Amino acid sequence: MFGDEKPLAERMRPSSLEELVGQSHLIGEKGVLRLSIAQGKVPSMIFWGPPGVGKTTIANIIANQVKAPFQTLSAISAGVKDVREVIQRASRGGKIILFIDEIHRFNKSQQDALLGAVEKGVITLIGATTENPSFEVNSALLSRCQVYTLKSLELDELKGLLHNALKKDEKLKKLSVEIKEYEALINLSGGDARKLLNLLELVIDSMDSTKKISITNDGVWEIAQQRMAMYDKGGEQHYDIISAFIKSIRGSDPNAAVYWLSRMIAGGEDVKFIARRLLILASEDIGNANPTALVIATNTFQAVTMIGYPEGEIVLSQCAVYLACSPKSNASYLAIKKANELVKSTGDLSVPLHIRNAPTKLMKDSGYGKGYKYAHDFPGNFVEQEFLPKEISGEKLYDPQNNPREAEFRKRLIAYWSKRYDYK
Known part of the structure; x- marks a missing residue:
């Protein structure tokens, strides 16, 4: 047992930029x-x-x-x-x-x-x-x-923190400790370095230090569950429970969603914090499978901001249940992530001349806007033309998923763009 020593994360706190991970x-x-x-x-x-x-x-x-x-x-x-x-x-x-x-x-x-x-x-x-x-x-x-x-720590960085603690901490380096499996330590800590180190100490502190300590996923889970703390909006469980809440809605379980919502409300969680997470989820995890979800979530944020607790819990519950029961799609989320990666890898590609703005005569004479086809002048308000830089022509970023609303999108995209993009 480590008695009244400072927590491991505090003992290992870097004192210079060189030590920071x-x-x-x-x-x-x-x-x-x-x-x-x-x-x-x-x-x-x-x-x-x-x-x-x-x-x-x-x-x-x-x-x-x-x-x-x-x-x-x-x-x-x-x-x-x-x-x-x-x-x-x-x-x-x-x-x-x-x-x-x-x-x-x-x-x-x-x-x-x-x-x-x-x-x-x-x-x-x-x-x-x-x-x-x-x-x-x-x-x-x-x-x-x-x-x-500041960015989340990478897997190798988190593992490095664990090994560094075993090697350099005055208490731990006197023990014989082997980390056989990392997944439970890292998953339970959620990428939080402070939480990761304190969890490592908790696990070691719960085992027989007179023998060689072997850390496995099962052992970590068992010890962590025995020491599970009550919800504290200012502490580590704050992030665990909001994670459980979001994942329950993403997993289409309204029962679990309302349970975790109640845990947060009982803990005095900021009503705007919960509503903001619902707003993000409505777009990230439901998106165009049910566009009304974003409307409901936006109205929920506005409503609870005005009325607060206790009445606000009813609005939050309604929204959480609605989002949990909605069809799911992360196609828009994936589309912007793919677009971000494409921009990083290809840089600032030139806008095709025919879709550039041409507010002056010089620009028009230089070819700006030349050849642009105004969609509303064509049957069905559509005409095929290139909108991407030529270097990435045909690059498909949005891929509709398998739900009734996006099935309509896919049908329209196939009719419009099957020659240019890989829509099937």
Whole structure:
């Protein structure tokens, strides 16, 4: 047993950029954040990314590197008074780096209290959020901050964290531990490095340390289930239960969906957080199989934002049941992902001349818009012509799935585009 020692994730927290795993786009050799820190020019910023990918750690490292006083506030418990006290301290004693965890939980007045100090450079604000800052941080504060997106850790990076802990942690390196299977550790942690390391410690702590410890998937599942915690909207189970909720709806089980919804409501989960997830799911997992799902989800978000709890739970339940019972399609989701990959691999291809905008005579004389066929001038409001750059002509990105609504789409696409795209 490890007694009252700090959790493994805290003991293994990196103290330099070199020790940090992942986020090479920000802290790699040419990463924009590394260059900014090296120059000592650290702007106010917001880290946006999933839990356990290094947001708090990077903030600590920045403070150490630039040798600035570091103050931490949690948006869950801090108020305007706490913010003003930090600002007053900075005004008297020099610039402070203020780190606010879960900054999306600050309301408008709390965020407004930061504006003047950030704008005047009295404090350097570093906010951390798992939510899209465009939705949760007011525009005035957002315009004064640089937003950095942190990425989920890759499988090899997560495995590396486990091996590094066994090799370097003072407690664990004294034990004989072999990780035979990784799937349960990684799946239960959901890609959260902090959760992964603490789960590893929990598993080891639950086994006989006098013998060689062999970690398997079955062993991890058994120990994790025995220690399953109650829902805590500020803790790790927050992400597990929203995951269960979404996957239940995606799996067309309204019973499980309503159960997990009730768990979140009982735990005091933010009504907008739940509604936003339903809104995303309506497009990502249902899409054009039932376009009304997006309308229902949008109306749900607006309704619960206005009425809150307790009545809002009825609206959320109605929406969750409707989405769970809807036909499913992720064809639109897959289409934009394929398009994103295509853009990355082919770069900025030229727009074909015949579909370019031609607002001036010079552009028209240069061939802009020449040969464009106006669809409404043709029978059925359709005429075949090329809309993609010639380098990727015929590249099919949207593939309708097997449901009644998209079956209609497929029939129309076959009639229109079977010569150009691979629609069958």
